Amino acid sequence: MTRPNTPDTLVSVKIGMIDTPFQPMLEPLSESQAWYSWAGYKSATSFRNVDLEYFAIRNQATVFDISPMCKYRINGPDALRVMDRLVVRDMKKVRAGRVAYVMWCDEDGMVIDDGTAFRFAEDEYVLFCQERTYKWLCEIAWGFDVTVQDWQSALCGLAVQGPCAFSVLKDAGFASIEDMKPFDLRQVEPGLWISRTGYTGDLGYEIVTFPDHAPPLWHRLREAGQRWGLIPIGYEALDIARIEAGFLAPGRDFQPSHKVSRLHRGRTPFELGFGWMVDLSTGHFNGRRALLEHAAKGPRYNLVRLDIEGDAPAGNAYVYAGKSFAGHVRSAAWSPTFKRNIALADLKAPWGKSRKKGLWAEIYVEQEGVWQKRNARTRVVEGPFMNIPRARMTPPQAY
Amino acid sequence: MTYDAIVIGAGHNGLTAAATLARKGARVCVVEKNAKPGGMALSGTLDGVEMPRMAHLVYNLNPRVLSELGLSNVNLKPLKTVSLSPDGNHVVLDGNRATRVDGTPHPEATAYAARYDDLKRFSALLAPLAERSAPGVSFGGRKLDKFSELMAAARIGLKLKLLGRRNMREFLRILLSNVHDYTLDELSDGPIAGAMAADAVKGSWSGPRSPGSVLSLMYRMSGSGPAHVMGGIGKLTEALAEAAQSQAAEIRSGAGVARIFVAEDRAVGVLLDDGSELRARTVLSSIGALQSLKLAGVEHFDAETVTRLRNIRTKGTAAKINLVLGGVPTFSGLPSDLLGARIVIAPGSTYVEHAFNPAKYGEMSEAPVLEIVMPGQIEPGTTQPDRHGMSILFHYAPHDLEGGWTDAAHARLLDITLATLDAYAPGLRQLVVASEVLSPARIEAETGAPGGHWHHGEWSTDQMLTTRPASGLAHYRFAVRGLYLCGAATHPGGDVTGLPGRNAALQLLKDGACA
Ligand SMILES: Cc1cc2nc3c(=O)[nH]c(=O)nc-3n(C[C@H](O)[C@H](O)[C@H](O)COP(=O)(O)OP(=O)(O)OC[C@H]3O[C@@H](n4cnc5c(N)ncnc54)[C@H](O)[C@@H]3O)c2cc1C
Numbered sequence: 014m015t016r017p018n019t020p021d022t023l024v025s026v027k028i029g030m031i032d033t034p035f036q037p038m039l040e041p042l043s044e045s046q047a048w049y050s051w052a053g054y055k056s057a058t059s060f061r062n063v064d065l066e067y068f069a070i071r072n073q074a075t076v077f078d079i080s081p082m083c084k085y086r087i088n089g090p091d092a093l094r095v096m097d098r099l100v101v102r103d104m105k106k107v108r109a110g111r112v113a114y115v116m117w118c119d120e121d122g123m124v125i126d127d128g129t130a131f132r133f134a135e136d137e138y139v140l141f142c143q144e145r146t147y148k149w150l151c152e153i154a155w156g157f158d159v160t161v162q163d164w165q166s167a168l169c170g171l172a173v174q175g176p177c178a179f180s181v182l183k184d185a186g187f188a189s190i191e192d193m194k195p196f197d198l199r200q201v202e203p204g205l206w207i208s209r210t211g212y213t214g215d216l217g218y219e220i221v222t223f224p225d226h227a228p229p230l231w232h233r234l235r236e237a238g239q240r241w242g243l244i245p246i247g248y249e250a251l252d253i254a255r256i257e258a259g260f261l262a263p264g265r266d267f268q269p270s271h272k273v274s275r276l277h278r279g280r281t282p283f284e285l286g287f288g289w290m291v292d293l294s295t296g297h298f299n300g301r302r303a304l305l306e307h308a309a310k311g312p313r314y315n316l317v318r319l320d321i322e323g324d325a326p327a328g329n330a331y332v333y334a335g336k337s338f339a340g341h342v343r344s345a346a347w348s349p350t351f352k353r354n355i356a357l358a359d360l361k362a363p364w365g366k367s368r369k370k371g372l373w374a375e376i377y378v379e380q381e382g383v384w385q386k387r388n389a390r391t392r393v394v395e396g397p398f399m400n401i402p403r404a405r406m407t408p409p410q411a412y
Numbered sequence: 413m414t415y416d417a418i419v420i421g422a423g424h425n426g427l428t429a430a431a432t433l434a435r436k437g438a439r440v441c442v443v444e445k446n447a448k449p450g451g452m453a454l455s456g457t458l459d460g461v462e463m464p465r466m467a468h469l470v471y472n473l474n475p476r477v478l479s480e481l482g483l484s485n486v487n488l489k490p491l492k493t494v495s496l497s498p499d500g501n502h503v504v505l506d507g508n509r510a511t512r513v514d515g516t517p518h519p520e521a522t523a524y525a526a527r528y529d530d531l532k533r534f535s536a537l538l539a540p541l542a543e544r545s546a547p548g549v550s551f552g553g554r555k556l557d558k559f560s561e562l563m564a565a566a567r568i569g570l571k572l573k574l575l576g577r578r579n580m581r582e583f584l585r586i587l588l589s590n591v592h593d594y595t596l597d598e599l600s601d602g603p604i605a606g607a608m609a610a611d612a613v614k615g616s617w618s619g620p621r622s623p624g625s626v627l628s629l630m631y632r633m634s635g636s637g638p639a640h641v642m643g644g645i646g647k648l649t650e651a652l653a654e655a656a657q658s659q660a661a662e663i664r665s666g667a668g669v670a671r672i673f674v675a676e677d678r679a680v681g682v683l684l685d686d687g688s689e690l691r692a693r694t695v696l697s698s699i700g701a702l703q704s705l706k707l708a709g710v711e712h713f714d715a716e717t718v719t720r721l722r723n724i725r726t727k728g729t730a731a732k733i734n735l736v737l738g739g740v741p742t743f744s745g746l747p748s749d750l751l752g753a754r755i756v757i758a759p760g761s762t763y764v765e766h767a768f769n770p771a772k773y774g775e776m777s778e779a780p781v782l783e784i785v786m787p788g789q790i791e792p793g794t795t796q797p798d799r800h801g802m803s804i805l806f807h808y809a810p811h812d813l814e815g816g817w818t819d820a821a822h823a824r825l826l827d828i829t830l831a832t833l834d835a836y837a838p839g840l841r842q843l844v845v846a847s848e849v850l851s852p853a854r855i856e857a858e859t860g861a862p863g864g865h866w867h868h869g870e871w872s873t874d875q876m877l878t879t880r881p882a883s884g885l886a887h888y889r890f891a892v893r894g895l896y897l898c899g900a901a902t903h904p905g906g907d908v909t910g911l912p913g914r915n916a917a918l919q920l921l922k923d924g925a926c927a
Binding site for chain 1: 722
């Protein structure tokens with residue numbers, strides 16, 4: 014007599030994190046074996062040492078696995094119309110072979126997510142973003158002649174960032190990208206696309222390809238990268254670089270509106286400092302009518318860059334204006350390059366815009382089990398924290 | 413030239429909106445795809461006999477509509493209701509009175525009167541809600557709107573208080589309950605409960621056990637009771653058309669709208685099927701909500717709105733059968749002077765619920781609920797001796813019938829109807845000279861109503877007031893500036909009430925949209 018449900022007859026269902034196509038090559042390189050789940054994929058927090066990885070971003074070349082990003086392909090005769098309907102920006106200005114940073118809003122004008130739209134062809138886009146958004150895209154696309162596909166696992170990618178990024182790619186056989194300007198996108202080989210984009214504010218490229226191209230691509234880069242100090246990096250180092258560059262992290266710097274159920278937790282693009290992107294003049298897009306009203310009324314909040322006195326880590330600190338509560342720090346980092354304590358903070362209007370004086374952060378620091386409160390003066394920084402000319406130079410210089 | 417308003421659809425709501433606007437001096441043009449105005453409230457002819465083509469009675473026509481438009485030539489004749497019983501113990505319902513056919517009180521007369529009076533009282537309470545724009549739910553928004561909405565809500569609250577403690581409790585208890593439990597608390601599961609159940613579910617994808625059916629019964633009872641429009645239901649829409657035309661409104665029949673033009677987020681006119689274009693400062697659409705949206709173009713609406721409108725439930729369940737009989741039928745146990753009543757076959761609430769069951773599985777009722785009207789018996793002298801029209805409402809005939817609405821399916825529906833009638837009026841089948849069957853599919857083809865739905869979208873608690881047609885679209889405003897909805901798809905809903913058309917026109921004027 015057989016007993017069907019003994020442990021050895023049970024089918025084991027694989028649980029835990031999924032490997033990206035690059036993970037088999039990355040995993041042996043990790044000294045710290047520090048992993049976290051990014052959209053269900055095993056992703057590196059760091060490979061060895063965060064400072065080392067950070068300085069490689071600013072001084073050498075780094076590679077970061079962006080495969081877990083959500084990717085959606087929007088394809089068909091109405092692709093442009095659908096993109097224009099989706100995002101707040103005028104997509105007619107973004108030609109094929111270009112990438113645009115975009116935001117999209119719900120009917121109340123609250124940001125659902127931000128991301129990058131890759132225009133692969135006249136009628137074909139791939140949208141890269143953090144939040145799963147397939148259902149939303151289907152709703153946006155209803156009534157239009159396009160297909161929407163979830164390409165999260167259909168494509169994989171690597172971000173190669175740092176002053177030597179171009180040199181690495183050149184040595185890896187991609188010399189033809191020399192004339193690519195920031196936000197250019199090009200198919201450089203069959204099934205392999207390179208864009209001059211990134212999340213570091215430095216010179217950098219993103220390579221997108223199909224999973225079966227992943228191993229050879231990896232080996233080419235490793236080989237070519239040896240001369241240029243190319244190392245793999247984890248999220249922690251990248252996060253410092255992106256705060257320096259002033260890029261937003263959904264869920265940290267703003268709450269994706271589909272994830273909040275409480276009223277007034279969402280933010281408009283104006284409130285996140287992206288009013289320049291909103292084009293109210295070229296026909297309807299999702300949330301336009303609400304944004305018109307917001308534009309007339311003015312922002313309720315301002316997401317601003319702060320320079321905070323001292324070096325106490327200011328994440329989540331309260332921000333006051335004199336005696337009154339003004340808002341919270343969202344992302345914060347000690348900037349190793351600029352030797353400044355920098356942060357992105359969400360302040361109640363008019364703080365941060367028309368009223369900037371007298372702001373200070375209330376920071377709590379723990380030292381050997383004792384909490385101390387530090388009141389640190391802060392200054393609103395106009396424009397980006399950093400401005401690296403090499404990030405924009407075309408052709409890029411070889412370092 | 414540029415009109416102040418273009419109204420799409422010359423059903424009674426489109427015409428009411430047009431007449432209301434024209435009386436305030438607006439230059440209005442109504443465009444109707446069919447050859448004749450009237451929509452679902454239309455008189456037609458079958459084999460030479462004039463007959464209400466779809467809607468045949470008014471239940472809750474709003475008196476304000478008639479008085480505001482000065483329609484003194486529309487005469488209503490209140491009808492008694494006869495609810496047939498298979499054992500011949502038919503019931504006559506006349507207001508709150510329930511009698512036998514010989515005029516003696518029905519044993520359940522007292523219980524019925526109590527139910528009827530309560531429902532009447534409660535429906536009067538809700539009437540003010542129907543006569544104005546449904547309150548909008550928005551944050552921020554226009555302050556004045558909100559204030560007047562608050563006041564309206566406060567007035568209803570106050571009236572509720574004035575009803576007294578018992579009534580207030582009772583109102584809140586039954587408001588969202590089902591008509592089956594409500595009636596059977598006090599009445600037997602016979603023809604009185606059956607008639608109430610039938611009135612509650614008419615036109616809906618619901619049975620008497622569905623929650624909210626008490627509310628729909630109150631809605632239907634908010635008028636002066638079932639009544640025949642003298643001269644036929646078409647007289648009402650004709651009078652509305654004349655009221656509009658007498659104020660210089662144009663009515664263009666045979667002019668289907670192919671597109672609503674939107675420029676700079678404003679409705680600016682329409683494109684007709686024949687390729688001609690009309691310009692206007694505002695456009696009011698009396699057709700289904702999603703259909704209106706498609707005419708204007710999906711791209712002008714936020715995806716949330718589109719999704720909500722896509723999700724409106726629009727499965728029609730009512731079919732219409734029109735018959736011409738070669739002689740006056742005889743219903744067993746029914747004196748001939750009652751042939752001019754509204755005759756209902758709904759011999760119990762459970763019977764009505766059972767009639768609904770097949771619809772859930774895409775089948776038509778084998779034992780249907782019928783509502784029968786013989787206009788020639790109501791207005792003697794209007795018929796020829798050998799030609800008697802019989803207008804019959806049939807429930808339930810689901811729009812999504814398994815196998816589709818083929819000729820055979822239509823024939824089957826007719827056969828079921830005649831078999832059902834024959835059981836109460838033996839020999840009726842032999843009297844049939846001519847017949848026509850309008851299934852929800854045919855009603856949809858003829859009127860454009862989504863799913864052939866009586867209300868252009870289910871009338872239920874999740875699709876009423878602020879959420880009719882969908883949340884975020886209060887006050888008849890349809891997202892694009894100058895674009896309004898004015899038909900059954902909007903608050904307060906379908907039936908021949910005139911309210912959606914009237915309210916929408918008043919809202920548009922209040923908004924100063926065509927100024
Ligand atoms: C079979 C049946 C029986 C009914 N019986 C009763 C009853 O006895 N009592 C009662 O109170 N209610 C009854 N109803 C419900 C009632 O008739 C409707 O709720 C009401 O008439 C709807 O009126 P309306 O003006 O909003 O829409 P409709 O009467 O549907 O009018 C819409 C008009 O728009 C036109 N149209 C559609 N598309 C276009 C286009 N693209 N361009 C131009 N024109 C267009 C249509 O041809 C139509 O004339 C019945 C409904 C049905 C289906």
